[in-house]
Amino acid sequence: MRRNGMNTFGFLKSDRRLLRAEPDFRPMARLLQVNWLYVLLVCVLAGVGYIALYSAGGGSAKPFAGPQMVRFGFGLVMMIAVSLVSPRILRMASMPIYLLSVTLLALVLRMGHVGKGAERWINLAGMQFQPSEFAKIGLVLMLATWFHRIGNERMGNPLRLVLPALLTLLPVLLVLKEPNLGTATIIGLIGATLFFAAGMRLWQIVLLAAPLPFMGKLIYSHLHDYQKARIDTFLHPEHDPLGAGYNIIQSKIALGSGGMWGEGYLHGSQGQLNFLPEKQTDFIFTMIGEEWGFVGGIAVITLLGTLVMGGMLIAIRSRNQFGRLLGLGIAMDFFLYCAVNLSMVMGVIPVGGVPLPLISYGGSAMLTMMFGFGLLMSAWVHRNERDPGTEDDDDD
């Protein structure tokens, strides 16, 4: 029995909805619906971040750990608040949020602050803000809303996929132009995963995937020199040990010197002696690996994996397409952050400015991630809302 799609079956769906108990929308009751175990895991991860940043600050809450915890506090409140927002409102807000994020991306190209040769930051009311982080959330919301509205059945119509594809490509291209290859890839992958999970047909996937290798070649030819250099030094880091390859080599050395059990908290020679570049931001995991060893490193990876899998399970548990896709998009976003950052510090992929979520020092990444977790939690809180028939979609 198909649960969505054809208008003719609308009455049946309405019937089914009537049969189900409406969820209780009283705020206190919804607060109880929040998955507090997941919130606890998020807090544990932030705690790991605090410990690592305390060490990166040379054994002091200043200048990293303290401010980061304040931000996390804000983020946590925001996460709980967002989790209580009804999906209906989120769907209504998705288009404005998406448009805002894309506008900000366009703005950053015009007037963004230049950092490390790329324009990525925008100054928003005195706060440094990275619109590309925000754009990921905006895209997830937008695609989830879109696929929710067409429903799984109409996924087979390629024409229905043209607009979401364009909506995905727009932020990807804007971020590429910044230029930030890493984030553009992440945005593209999130979009692709959402297309896939939303029920895109296999023949469509095959058709789309075939020309990808050629696309890759085309993209490489349009890369900036520093991006090509990153790929080259990644392949041969020893060619320029003090230059671009420095980060990778130092990172590997620090991880290696951690060994199985680590050099001990606050005793990692590489991190404490500043050999590690950007140890409080992108390379924070190296610091953890050096001080806590393989045991600590694998524990953090396990924690990250648990959060990813938890997010995916929340998505699967949702009874509506919007909640499913929203949950999966956020979990995928979180996973890609972790995977890209870990691969980067372990020298698996070229270095790109991708932080380790909730652990790396940085405000906008932390807040957008917490906002994303809020959306995920909203999908959990409202997991039992069922997809209505398209024709009687009251929030259309």
Add this chain to the structure above:
Amino acid sequence: MFSRNTPFRSRIRQKHQAEPVRSGRGVFARRALLVMAVQAGVLGVLGRRLYNLQVVDGEHLRQLAERNRTSKRLLAPARGTIHDRFGIALADNKVSWRALLMPEETTDIPAVIERFSQIVPLDEHDRARIERDLRHVHKYVPVTLHEFLSWDDMARIELNAPSLPGVLVDVGSTRLYPFKDLTAHIVGYVAPPNEEDVAKDTTLSLPGMRVGRAGIEQTQEASLRGKPGSVEMEVNAVGRVIGEIDRVEGQQGEDVRLTLDSVLQQQVLSHLEDRVASAVVMDCRNGEVMAMVSTPSFDPSLFDSGVSHAQWNEWANDPRTPLVDKAVSGLYPPGSTFKPAVALAALKAGSVTAQDRFNCPGYYDLGGVRFHCWNRWGHGLINMREGLKYSCDVYFYEVARRCGMDPIQAVGNAMGLGVKLGIELPHVHSGVIPTPEWRQKHGFHWNGGDTVNAGIGQGFVQVTPLALATYVSRIASGRDVQPHLLRAARDQLSAMASVDDVGKVDLSPEYLDVVRGGMFAVVNEPHGSAPKARLDLPGIQMAGKTGSAQVRHVSRALRESGHFNSMNLPWEYRPHALFICFAPYDNPKYAVSVVVEHGNAGADEAAPLAKLIMTDTLLRDPASDVRPPAPSVVPPPSPVAEGTMPSQTAPAQAAPPEQTGPGVAQ
């Protein structure tokens, strides 16, 4: 959907409807599980990678980490200094400052450079170099803005430090030659090492290291350089020092003390004035070189900071060859100064005795060729002492013919002519005493004329001023002295500094007495050839020998015209003027050789100079090792020497240049 209503499609549709494939949740659940599997796989691969990095390769990477944490830096040793025999510094190290820019410590590099150039002007060359360095160097490696800052510049930079973020002043050392051109040829100079040097000794790549490129700086490089120390430091990634772990003190370069007397050197130089000449003053008992001057000279300090192209071209193209140390590298025909050697060779070989008299009619015929005496009226019937006194050419033609070249070469070599001398300088030429074999080796036939020409120091005979000083020292003292410049290293007197332990030359003292007597007569007896060299010091007499070495063929027609006067020749064709001497005659202590390039006549040009130099030497008496009251570095001309100089009206037997030479033969 467009195809859904066709019968064919609907049949398929029905089939599909049976299973919940199209139900969003089922598709999503399966695809989400697939995504989860991929995610778990990626995280698993990353975990495995972490295991490899931390546990499998851990040991290797830990070693790299240890090397990372400590940085071994070499400490440049201070180069040894060079002093004269009384401890006056000839080459010293001076503290100098250089301005460095730490690119990582400033945000606006061009502005900082601009402000810096307002304090210390930077020329375009400097700017280009700085820009190049900034582009190539990593941001935590300092870039040199300006080397060799003066104290004033340094102070001004420090004063303006707040407006010059990232600029810091570093202390280095420059080589200082207080006497500049005075001792340039002997002390030499240093220059930054080139790639070849660094390949041989990597410690030379240390900033501030220099390599001796000439003179004592070059030959004593091994002791002057010293050994670099090292310091092992704990550093952070940007190279900033956090603490010191270990320090190995290097060995400073050894100080070197020379036999030179810088004051005497100055006096000799002031006598030579602007002549192209060289003079050597030697302790004839042990071969210590008290003064050795070659003019013109150059300023060795310029090499430390780099000689400009224009300056180099000027030196290299100057016909007076300022860069060449004429005292050891200049080759000159000895002319009549060679006659004592010929006399000694003939006496030793037994081909003549001191009493044998030969008649000089003013010319000498050999094998149909007529060789001339410088005095065309002849000297009459003379013995060896008179032959030396008058510097009679015909007498020595006959002696050389009787003796032959081989004994002349043997004795010449024994006296230090035509052999490599062991003095501590680079580019020492050994000179030539020709023999028939030597001539044949070069593809020519030796004939009798060559022998008689060699008998008066012309033809193929070539010597250096230092060899002449060695030669006259050996005649004077009868000792086999070796010329040397090194008096002491590390305050330890060299073995050669002793005046007693020097061996004798292989010549009978009575032969040496004959020659010394002849040389005494040259200076002190009436009609001797160098009366202008007579000393004005009471009770001290000097013995010497003139020489005028032709550098150009004089044609027979010109000679017979009777109007030939070499003073009318262009400068570069005039004969060289030479003089060798020693004093005091009865107890020889010092020997002097003077060569004035194109000075025309030894008796007129070189002998008075030798007299002045010898007078100064005897008055200072540097060999006594009591530091004499040092006059100012540039002493005024001694009034004694000036006032008692033989006047031009004195009955001077002006010796015209010996007009004999290879060119005389038809």
